[in-house]
Amino acid sequence: MAYFIFSLSLLLIYLGLALALHVQFGMLGVANFGVVGFWGLGMYAMAVFQVQLDLSFVDAFVLVTVLSLAISWLIGWLVLRLDPQATLCATIAFAAIVALLIVTEKWMTMGVVGIGTIRYPLRIGDGTEYLYFAVLVALVVGLQMLVLRLHKSPTGRLLQAIRDNEELCASLGKDTIRVKMFWFVGASVAMCLLGALSAPLNQFLTPNMIVPSVTFAVWIALVLGGKEHALGATVGVFVTFGVFDILIETYAPVSPELAVVVPNLKLFLYGLLLMAVLVYRPTGFLAPTTPPEEVWSRIKSGAITSFAAAQSGVKTLQATVNPKPKSSQDDKPDTTPSEPGDDKT
Amino acid sequence: MKLSATGLTKSYTGHTVLDIANASFGGHGVEGLIGPNGAGKSTLLGCLTRRIEATTGDVCVDDEDVSQSLMSMQSFEVARLGVIKTNQRIQNFDSLTIRDSLRMAATPPERQDWRSVWRAPPVDEELETEIDALLSRFPFSDPKGYANSGGEKKLLDILRCIIVKPKLLLMDEPTAGLPDEITQDVMKLVQEKVDAGDMTVVIIEHDLDLIWSNCSYVHFLSEGAILFEGTPDAVKKNRVVAEKYMGV
Ligand SMILES: Nc1ncnc2c1ncn2[C@@H]1O[C@H](COP(=O)(O)OP(=O)(O)OP(=O)(O)O)[C@@H](O)[C@H]1O
Ligand SMILES: [Mg+2]
Numbered sequence: 287m288a289y290f291i292f293s294l295s296l297l298l299i300y301l302g303l304a305l306a307l308h309v310q311f312g313m314l315g316v317a318n319f320g321v322v323g324f325w326g327l328g329m330y331a332m333a334v335f336q337v338q339l340d341l342s343f344v345d346a347f348v349l350v351t352v353l354s355l356a357i358s359w360l361i362g363w364l365v366l367r368l369d370p371q372a373t374l375c376a377t378i379a380f381a382a383i384v385a386l387l388i389v390t391e392k393w394m395t396m397g398v399v400g401i402g403t404i405r406y407p408l409r410i411g412d413g414t415e416y417l418y419f420a421v422l423v424a425l426v427v428g429l430q431m432l433v434l435r436l437h438k439s440p441t442g443r444l445l446q447a448i449r450d451n452e453e454l455c456a457s458l459g460k461d462t463i464r465v466k467m468f469w470f471v472g473a474s475v476a477m478c479l480l481g482a483l484s485a486p487l488n489q490f491l492t493p494n495m496i497v498p499s500v501t502f503a504v505w506i507a508l509v510l511g512g513k514e515h516a517l518g519a520t521v522g523v524f525v526t527f528g529v530f531d532i533l534i535e536t537y538a539p540v541s542p543e544l545a546v547v548v549p550n551l552k553l554f555l556y557g558l559l560l561m562a563v564l565v566y567r568p569t570g571f572l573a574p575t576t577p578p579e580e581v582w583s584r585i586k587s588g589a590i591t592s593f594a595a596a597q598s599g600v601k602t603l604q605a606t607v608n609p610k611p612k613s614s615q616d617d618k619p620d621t622t623p624s625e626p627g628d629d630k631t
Numbered sequence: 632m633k634l635s636a637t638g639l640t641k642s643y644t645g646h647t648v649l650d651i652a653n654a655s656f657g658g659h660g661v662e663g664l665i666g667p668n669g670a671g672k673s674t675l676l677g678c679l680t681r682r683i684e685a686t687t688g689d690v691c692v693d694d695e696d697v698s699q700s701l702m703s704m705q706s707f708e709v710a711r712l713g714v715i716k717t718n719q720r721i722q723n724f725d726s727l728t729i730r731d732s733l734r735m736a737a738t739p740p741e742r743q744d745w746r747s748v749w750r751a752p753p754v755d756e757e758l759e760t761e762i763d764a765l766l767s768r769f770p771f772s773d774p775k776g777y778a779n780s781g782g783e784k785k786l787l788d789i790l791r792c793i794i795v796k797p798k799l800l801l802m803d804e805p806t807a808g809l810p811d812e813i814t815q816d817v818m819k820l821v822q823e824k825v826d827a828g829d830m831t832v833v834i835i836e837h838d839l840d841l842i843w844s845n846c847s848y849v850h851f852l853s854e855g856a857i858l859f860e861g862t863p864d865a866v867k868k869n870r871v872v873a874e875k876y877m878g879v
Contacts, residue, residue, distance in 0.1 A: 432748065440743045443727060443735040450724040457682060458736045458795055459710035460743075468745060514726070574726060 291415050293532050295487050298422040299325075300527050302480040303504045304511075304519035305429045306473040312513040313442065315449030316366065316470055317374045321504045323381030324474050326388065326496035328354055328481025333401045333491050334394055343407035347482055354478030358471045366466050378498075385496040395493075402490030422483065429476070430520060437516040445469060499553055503527065506556045510563050511588070512572030521571055521585050525592040526556055544604060555599045559592060632694045632713055632798035632831060633657045634679050634701075639688030641674050641855075649674045649855045651688070657799040657831040659848035661822070663863070664835045666852035667876055672835045673719055675852065676801045680716045681706040694798065713798030717805060719835070723784045728777055733762050736791040765790055769816065782808050789817055793824070802834045806841060818845055839877070843867070851876070 303321055310318045328350055335346035365376045388395045395401055406414045408421070436442045447455045448462050456462045485491065503526065511522020530552050563570060571588035572581060634656045641649040649671040656662060656679065664672050677683030679690055681704055690701045692712055701709055724732050735743075737758055766774050769790065771783055778787045785808045792800060800821070806814045822845065824830050836842050842849060842863065849866045851859040853875045859866060866872055 436748050440734070440738050440747045441745060442748075443731050444738075444743050446726050447724045447732075447735050450726055451722055453682065453706075454718070454722045454724070456705070456707040457680065457710055457716060458791065459707050459715075459740075461707050461740065472745075 288415065290532075291419055292487060295415075295419050295422055296484075297523065297527050297532065298419075298426045299480050299484050299487070300504060300507065301426050301520060301523045302429055303477055304508050304523050305426070305433055306476040306480070307504055307508050308433060308513065308516075308519040309436070309445075309473045310470055312508065312515075312518065313436070313445040313449060314466055314469055315370070315452075316466065317370055318377045318470075318474070319374050319501060319505070320361075320377030320379075320381035320384075321477060322496055322498060322500040323377070323384040324354070324358070324477035325481035325484070325500060326381070327357065327384050328478030329485045329488070329495075330384075330388055330395055330401070330481075330491060331478075332482040332485040333404050336404055336485075337401055338394065343405075343486075347479075350478065350482045351475070354475045355471070358474035358478065359467075361474065362467050362470045366463065366470060381496075381498070381501065385493065388496055389493045398493055400490055400492035404485045404489055404491070406486045418486065425483075430517075433519070434516050502553065503556065506560050508570075510560055510570055510592075512570030512574070512576070514569070514574035515572035515576060517581060517585075518570055518572045521588060524585075525571070525588045526559070529589060529592045530555065530596050541604070544600070548600075551599055555595055558599075559595050562591075562595075632692065634714065634799065635691045635693065636675075636679065637689050637691075639675075639678055639690060640686050641671070641678055641683065642686045647686075647855060649678065649685075651675065651855075651857060654850065654857050654860070656801075656833050656850070659831070660825050661832045661834065661846050663842040663846035663849040664833055664852060665837075665839065665842060665849060665866075665876065670852045671855040672852055673803055674855075676716055676803055676833070676835065680714055680801065681709045682716070710795075713796075713830075714801070715792045715795055715797035715799075716801040717789050717792045717803055719803040719807065721781055721784045721808070722788055723778060725777070729766070729771055729774060729787060730762055732778075732787060733765070733791060733794050734758065737761075737794045737796075761794065765794065768820070769813065782810065782813070785809055786813060786817070793820065797830050800830050800832045802832065804835050804837065806836060806838050814841070821845075 303325060307318060307321060310316045331350045331353055332346055335341045335349050336343065339346075341349070361377070361380055365373045368376060389397055391397075392399075406418055408414065408417050410417055436445075444455075444460060444465060448460070448465060452462050488495065507522035507526045508519050509522070510526060511520065512518030515521075567573075571584050576584060636651045636654050636656075638653075639649065639651040640647055648669075656664075664675070666672055674683060678685040679701075681701055685702075691698055692701055692709075692714065694712070701712075724735070727735060734755075738755070742755075769786060771786075772779055778784045785805075789802070789805055802821075805817060809817070818841065821832055825832055834842070834846065846863060849860065849863055850857055851866060851869070851872050853871075858871050858875070859869050861869075
């Protein structure tokens with residue numbers, strides 16, 4: 287059960303990251319490929335402040351906020367005037383720098399040895415994890431509501447206009463750079479703070495957590511769900527992280543020899559699913575123009591597709607690892623982790 | 632509102648495409664700016680609105696006895712002073728509906744910042760009425776949806792500029808891509824606003840009939856320089872203009 291709560295908490299963190307990326311890329315058109323940089327910065331800063339400086343959670347959190355504001359502002363100032371490709375490269379470079387510094391600055395981060403233990407705030411004994419989970423739920427629901435309101439507000443229209451045609455927008459008297467700065471920095475700080483909140487979840491941090499696959503997972507979720515739709519980030523995270531990690535890893539019986547390859551398989555299947563969706567539905571499961579009454583059926587079909595992809599991936603893998611000696615190409619080896627009735631999907 | 636350019640030049644890789652010694656725009660109601668293809672007309676309007684960085688020279692804006700240079704401003708600041716330009720090539724916000732596009736353009740910055748996310752401002756009745764009036768005057772195939780054809784996008788571009796209430800409206804080939812009767816309706820609307828004293832206008836056009844029938848003053852630009860300017864009659868009679876442009 288503890289592992290399940292941990293997985294769900296991580297899902298919420300990814301959901302927050304995807305919502306922040308939706309504001310940056312889906313609404314504003316700024317391709318931030320350094321998601322893991324902001325998240326990792328917040329997470330490690332939290333650990334360093336708490337472990338090395340012995341600060342309380344609240345003090346450390348305030349310091350992380352100030353630090354991430356300064357760094358996000360600097361990154362925004364550097365990248366927002368660039369053309370889109372350059373922005374993409376610059377943000378990748380930022381994430382790489384963060385990852386590198388975490389390894390090299392041993393006096394601060396303990397390098398590859400790792401840093402910990404970061405304890406939960408609001409400790410109430412056995413229920414601590416659940417309380418923390420509830421706080422995360424409240425936060426992410428708040429973020430989702432902000433995004434929903436943003437879509438209906440005059441500001442949201444302005445952000446979309448900047449994404450569509452920044453120069454035209456400026457020629458109508460809109461201070462596009464300032465608007466971009468505000469929302470880019472805001473969303474980046476949100477990513478850093480989600481990192482800070484991830485620190486107690488992980489308890490012990492090592493540099494191999496700060497890897498590009500975090501960025502990819504968030505991007506894939508957003509693009510799959512529908513980058514321009516207010517609910518796209520949420521749907522995307524549920525059909526990728528939710529279905530793959532929680533349903534498959536937690537509930538589908540995966541044999542021990544497979545457990546080690548599951549993370550790689552996961553990224554591989556995410557990628558495959560992404561390609562399929564981009565080919566058949568380029569806007570993602572939720573297009574910006576999807577009418578509200580169709581949203582639910584799109585979500586269901588998204589979840590089914592994703593589950594089927596995950597299931598067939600695990601099956602294929604299982605068949606490769608444990609080929610049945612008697613029948614060479616059987617679709618249903620008896621070790622298959624399957625749920626009743628899902629063969630028809 | 633009047634813009635004065637002095638010693639304004641623009642060069643691309645050493646090749647000068649614009650060289651205005653001294654000229655002012657926006658002092659005569661509706662003005663025309665004519666000249667052959669590649670004369671530098673669009674470049675001139677680009678420099679006046681700061682969308683194109685001039686190589687040398689100065690542009691000053693005169694409005695009610697206040698005069699200031701535009702050269703240290705960004706294009707959005709020039710627009711906020713009331714100098715707005717329509718586009719020769721189609722420009723659009725593809726993910727905004729026609730109404731949202733007009734709303735977005737007309738909403739002032741203080742009602743468009745982050746605070747508008749939480750406290751949704753009351754519906755701006757005045758603006759909605761204005762949009763209704765524009766849309767009933769200029770029929771779109773799907774007035775609740777998006778601008779579909781190139782012509783509709785061009786028209787929307789012009790309406791977007793008009794709804795932000797410019798003091799000086801610069802129009803770069805408004806007729807290109809628009810049906811005749813729409814062009815006439817646009818010119819009628821523009822003329823009404825000019826007569827009401829709301830704005831002055833500079834129009835680039837190759838359709839000379841439109842220039843002769845709407846403008847009270849015409850600039851003739853050729854190879855980057857203003858070779859002649861005056862009333863339509865004077866321009867029609869001018870030998871240089873006839874040779875370089877109309878004599879073909
Ligand atoms: N970005 C650029 N780089 C190089 N040359 C340019 C650039 N933009 C414009 N020019 C050149 O500057 C000259 C003036 O162009 P401009 O677009 O101002 O002409 P125009 O008078 O508006 O013509 P038209 O009537 O065809 O619209 C042209 O010779 C054009 O080739
Ligand atoms: Mg032109």
